[in-house]
Amino acid sequence: MERRDFSAQFGARSHPLVLAVLVCAAYYAAAVVGLALRFPPATTSVLWPPNALLTAMLLFTPTRRWWLVLLAALPAHLVLELRNWSTVVVAGLFATNCSEALVAAGGVRLLSREPFRLGTVRQMAIFIGVAALFAPLVSSFPDAAIVSSFHGERYWDVWNRRVVSNVLSELAVVPTVAGAVSVAAGSLSRWRGRRWMEASVLFAGLVATALLVSRQPAFMPGNPRWPLVVFLPILLWAALRFGPEGVALSLLATAVLTLGAATHGVGPFTEQSADEGVLALQIFLIVVAISLMSASALDNERRRAERALSERLQFEEVLSRMSAAFVGLPCDEMPRAFAFWLERLAGFFGWRDVRLALYDESQQVALAHWSTFHADPHTRLSLRTEFPWAVERVKTEGAIALHVSEDMPAGAEQDREALARHGLASAVFVPLKSGGHMGGLIVIMTPTRRTEWAEPLLGKLRIAADVLANALARMRAEAALRESRDELSHLTRVSAMGELAASLAHELNQPLTGILSNAQAARHILDANERRRRVDLQEIVRDIVEDAKRARDVVGRMRDLLRKGATERAPVDLNELVTVVAKIVTSDSLIRQVSLELDLSPHAPRVEGDRVQLQQVVLNLTLNALEAASISDHHPRTVLVKTEANDRYPIHLFVRDTGPGLIAGSEQQVFEPFYTTKKSGMGMGLAIARSIVEAHGGSIWAATGRDRGAEFHLTLPAIDRTVTQPWTS
Ligand code: ADP
Numbered sequence: 001m002e003r004r005d006f007s008a009q010f011g012a013r014s015h016p017l018v019l020a021v022l023v024c025a026a027y028y029a030a031a032v033v034g035l036a037l038r039f040p041p042a043t044t045s046v047l048w049p050p051n052a053l054l055t056a057m058l059l060f061t062p063t064r065r066w067w068l069v070l071l072a073a074l075p076a077h078l079v080l081e082l083r084n085w086s087t088v089v090v091a092g093l094f095a096t097n098c099s100e101a102l103v104a105a106g107g108v109r110l111l112s113r114e115p116f117r118l119g120t121v122r123q124m125a126i127f128i129g130v131a132a133l134f135a136p137l138v139s140s141f142p143d144a145a146i147v148s149s150f151h152g153e154r155y156w157d158v159w160n161r162r163v164v165s166n167v168l169s170e171l172a173v174v175p176t177v178a179g180a181v182s183v184a185a186g187s188l189s190r191w192r193g194r195r196w197m198e199a200s201v202l203f204a205g206l207v208a209t210a211l212l213v214s215r216q217p218a219f220m221p222g223n224p225r226w227p228l229v230v231f232l233p234i235l236l237w238a239a240l241r242f243g244p245e246g247v248a249l250s251l252l253a254t255a256v257l258t259l260g261a262a263t264h265g266v267g268p269f270t271e272q273s274a275d276e277g278v279l280a281l282q283i284f285l286i287v288v289a290i291s292l293m294s295a296s297a298l299d300n301e302r303r304r305a306e307r308a309l310s311e312r313l314q315f316e317e318v319l320s321r322m323s324a325a326f327v328g329l330p331c332d333e334m335p336r337a338f339a340f341w342l343e344r345l346a347g348f349f350g351w352r353d354v355r356l357a358l359y360d361e362s363q364q365v366a367l368a369h370w371s372t373f374h375a376d377p378h379t380r381l382s383l384r385t386e387f388p389w390a391v392e393r394v395k396t397e398g399a400i401a402l403h404v405s406e407d408m409p410a411g412a413e414q415d416r417e418a419l420a421r422h423g424l425a426s427a428v429f430v431p432l433k434s435g436g437h438m439g440g441l442i443v444i445m446t447p448t449r450r451t452e453w454a455e456p457l458l459g460k461l462r463i464a465a466d467v468l469a470n471a472l473a474r475m476r477a478e479a480a481l482r483e484s485r486d487e488l489s490h491l492t493r494v495s496a497m498g499e500l501a502a503s504l505a506h507e508l509n510q511p512l513t514g515i516l517s518n519a520q521a522a523r524h525i526l527d528a529n530e531r532r533r534r535v536d537l538q539e540i541v542r543d544i545v546e547d548a549k550r551a552r553d554v555v556g557r558m559r560d561l562l563r564k565g566a567t568e569r570a571p572v573d574l575n576e577l578v579t580v581v582a583k584i585v586t587s588d589s590l591i592r593q594v595s596l597e598l599d600l601s602p603h604a605p606r607v608e609g610d611r612v613q614l615q616q617v618v619l620n621l622t623l624n625a626l627e628a629a630s631i632s633d634h635h636p637r638t639v640l641v642k643t644e645a646n647d648r649y650p651i652h653l654f655v656r657d658t659g660p661g662l663i664a665g666s667e668q669q670v671f672e673p674f675y676t677t678k679k680s681g682m683g684m685g686l687a688i689a690r691s692i693v694e695a696h697g698g699s700i701w702a703a704t705g706r707d708r709g710a711e712f713h714l715t716l717p718a719i720d721r722t723v724t725q726p727w728t729s
Contacts (some may be wrong), residue, residue, distance in 0.1 A: 661708055
């Protein structure tokens with residue numbers, strides 16, 4: 001991303017003077033190399049890099065500055081060429097050189113419509129077709145005309161020589177400059193030690209081969225001798241490991257070394273006429289360059305496709321883990337799981353300086369958030385009021401990005417102010433939609449400017465949002481379900497209280513009668529003997545206080561049981577809970593003439609849960625048992641409530657009665673909602689008991705008692721169990 005921006009702006013960002021000096025110096029150096037590679041008396045060089053250099057410079061400079069590039073090359077051209085040729089020839093040749101660069105760069109720009117790169121087969125084909133072949137071909141007609149008319153050389157000889165040398169130069173120089181630009185953009189900083197070592201060995205191999213070919217041409221026996229093939233492995237290596245830019249640089253080095261040797265009468269071409277030998281060498285290099293660069297572009301494209309595929313697979317893996325993590329996750333653990341997965345997503349995309357927040361439908365307070373920077377923890381975005389435009393737009397657009405520095409669309413002024421107020425440079429809004437309904441939003445905020453908030457990233461975010469949206473929808477549905485279950489559970493408690501009303505009256509009667517008779521006695525004492533008054537009154541008042549406390553406790557326990565509210569989890573001592581239930585049903589057992597026995601193990605560990613709900617379960621089992629025992633003729637009528645801890649069940653409670661027992665085969669059925677055998681029964685008590693026990697991670701079952709009656713068993717997980725974090729999967 002960075003690199004592409006830099007390449008596109010290379011000639012746009014630098015100061016005009018710097019650009020001019022750079023072009024002039026590079027043109028001069030390239031022309032010196034070109035002039036050195038000539039066979040006098042021929043005017044045309046065997047390798048002429050300046051035109052290709054101009055092409056490259058134009059490709060990396062915006063068109064509005066092209067005039068500057070061409071003008072900057074002129075002084076270098078004049079200084080070098082005026083020494084050898086007349087002004088007319090020099091001016092004419094400069095014009096044809098410029099025309100080649102203009103046709104090459106203009107053609108490539110026109111056809112590829114994107115910053116110049118050689119990464120894909122299409123871009124490579126455009127470069128080879130337009131810049132490397134077509135431009136040298138057409139610009140050589142006027143060039144050859146000038147040279148042949150002023151120097152008397154044969155037109156087609158000049159044309160041939162110029163086409164070949166310029167094709168080779170374009171092929172070798174333009175990708176080399178592209179490589180240099182990418183180096184300037186920092187691509188080398190990604191190279192590690194091994195890569196540097198490999199590049200050095202490659203270069204050393206190239207120089208050694210060039211020396212071997214030029215100094216020991218006869219080392220290759222047979223006829224025809226073709227020692228150039230020894231370059232092939234090295235060029236192939238460059239192509240596969242260093243891309244088209246690597247091929248071009250190696251070719252440039254090969255061309256300069258071998259052509260330099262050939263023009264100075266050294267090398268394998270001494271057997272043929274020098275002219276013919278050089279042409280053979282040029283053609284060899286051109287053919288090799290075109291084949292290897294195309295192969296390298298193809299390889300690049302394949303690698304990129306592979307990388308994209310592997311990235312996609314990795315993303316899909318994250319997605320599938322994420323969706324698996326939410327399956328069956330209790331809804332009160334979801335907010336933590338959301339925060340965990342927001343962090344995983346940020347890690348997957350490699351984001352720094354971001355804050356991710358997941359809002360539910362209310363869009364007021366984030367349900368979960370995660371941040372890499374120190375955001376003010378008190379900063380809360382109220383989406384609906386602060387980002388009204390974005391919240392509305394996101395419903396129809398899928399995902400949108402807002403940048404504080406860009407022109408905001410009309411209507412988004414408030415959103416922009418909010419961004420600035422929170423010190424944010426940009427924010428991305430992704431809707432959490434499930435079943436066509438927007439149930440929430442993910443907001444990604446960053447205080448630093450980001451350019452990559454675009455497709456395909458937004459697309460990926462949308463997919464991730466779908467998974468989170470489903471989890472959010474399930475969480476909401478479960479919360480609603482829990483609410484209605486709580487409601488129902490409250491109702492059954494109220495109905496149980498109806499049943500207990502008689503026992504309540506009975507239980508309150510005692511302390512109230514005590515209070516009354518004590519108060520009457522006090523009045524008598526006050527009327528009678530002065531001396532006894534003080535001592536007796538103290539006793540009476542103490543009794544009144546005790547009775548009043550008992551009455552208050554009775555009322556308190558009933559109120560506790562009737563309390564309506566959200567589930568609260570806290571450590572619960574089951575023995576204590578059974579004792580409270582026993583107190584509540586004391587009068588009931590007296591009225592029904594059933595004795596209630598408790599057998600509480602001192603080793604039973606505590607459970608984590610909602611005290612009132614668990615109390616409701618035990619109360620329900622005990623009331624059912626008392627009722628069953630009371631209608632049986634069997635004597636003695638007893639109900640036993642026992643707690644114990646054993647290896648199999650860390651916490652085990654059971655209620656056994658001496659009643660008629662369950663109807664045969666109804667052990668499962670009794671837990672079904674609305675199953676009842678009683679005239680005025682609701683059939684909801686055991687159904688609710690089961691759902692409460694299961695929500696606590698325990699289980700409940702019914703059995704027929706050992707000799708008679710029914711048994712209800714209940715196990716719960718102990719509090720000190722190892723807690724796992726299922727959402728991390
Ligand atoms: P309800 O008490 O309103 O009928 P429950 O869900 O508490 O609702 O009980 C469902 C049914 O299970 C009862 O109607 C009864 O048939 C059976 N049952 C529950 N407890 C006992 C018990 N201790 N002995 C025999 N049957 C029982």
